[in-house]
Amino acid sequence: MLEQIGAYFGIYLLCCLKSIFGPLLGPAAGMSKLEIIIVTVAGLMTSVALFTLVGERIKKNIIPIFIKNPKKFSPSSRKMVRIWKKYGIIGTCFLTPLILSPVGGSLLVSSVGAPRKQVFFYMLVFGIFWAVVWTYSVGWLIDIGLIRK
DSSP: OHHHHHHHHHHHHHHHHOTTHHHHHTGGGTOOHHHHHHHHHHHHHHHHHHHHHSHHHIIIIIHHHHOSOTTSOOHHHHHHHHHHHHHHHHHHHHHHHHTSOHHHHHHHHHHTTOOHHHHHHHHHHHHHHHHHHHHHHHHHHHHTTSSOO
16 A cells, blocks of 8 residues: 555656656556556646645846846747747646646746636646547557557
């Protein structure tokens, strides 16, 4: 029982960093599809909530410690700005689980000043969408024998 709780918690923590870890590691931990989806969405939304709420503080207090001249654009920050300008809040929330990490997507939408309620709603919707797609895709790959449990 304690081992199973540890496995769930470990997968949850990994989902806080990158959402794909839940569907990839859940079957090996013996989780059902519903459990995988719940743990994946919970990890994603934990990161979204944490980094959306403290994103502005991170931008003001933490980033200047690591970036000496924050006015200059780096290639990665230019990419983030291009994503935001091209897709807006809905597109950014859609791409967050797929391309960006929950941390990166949350910091991006909070740094451009997107409304928090919209961020939470769209991240939840697209987090559920991608968790379902990935969970059933991995399950299908296991069923046809391309991936082992």
